[in-house]
Amino acid sequence: NAGVTQTPKFQVLKTGQSMTLQCAQDMNHNSMYWYRQDPGMGLRLIYYSASEGTTDKGEVPNGYNVSRLNKREFSLRLESAAPSQTSVYFCASSGGNQGYEQYFGPGTRLTVT
């Protein structure tokens, strides 16, 4: 039982390049989330998917797109990377006692030059 896995672990992009961050969970959770973490800012929600087939914007969605490929997988795409998107990106899924406990992946460290 791997929990939440993310690939890649590290990535360097040039401004304007595109890439997709992958996330998968094996806990049979319905909801999945993408966050970014910047120094001193805590975790900010980019997009989330309450269930397979649905996605919603979070606090900072601009410059990102997401795809809920199936119940297990939720990907985050940067179409044209900008230096302001340099950050650590975390994927999470939620389940537990009342379904609100979020479990996080190990993160992807992205640098845009």
Add this chain to the structure above:
Amino acid sequence: GQQLNQSPQSMFIQEGEDVSMNCTSSSIFNTWLWYKQDPGEGPVLLIALYKAGELTSNGRLTAQFGITRKDSFLNISATIPSDVGIYFCAGRRTGANNLFFGTGTRLTVIP
């Protein structure tokens, strides 16, 4: 956006001491969660709270859901070096599926 004020921002504690940290919000929350993050890792869930006044323990950690539903507290007793890390609170409003996170308390334990 939703503001979660977490304090203190950082703490330097002698090994063996107890520590307390808290989180306050401008809105009423129905769920409070506490996470710990080690360097280079994702946050790990420590304690989840679902009822006002609830007090829950996980080993040396104890967390409380404030009576006003606008705050939560985390206590760590008899700190050890592996307690070092950043502790985050997170809260969920009624009807919301997502969480709001505090900015974290960085704990340093001095052996």
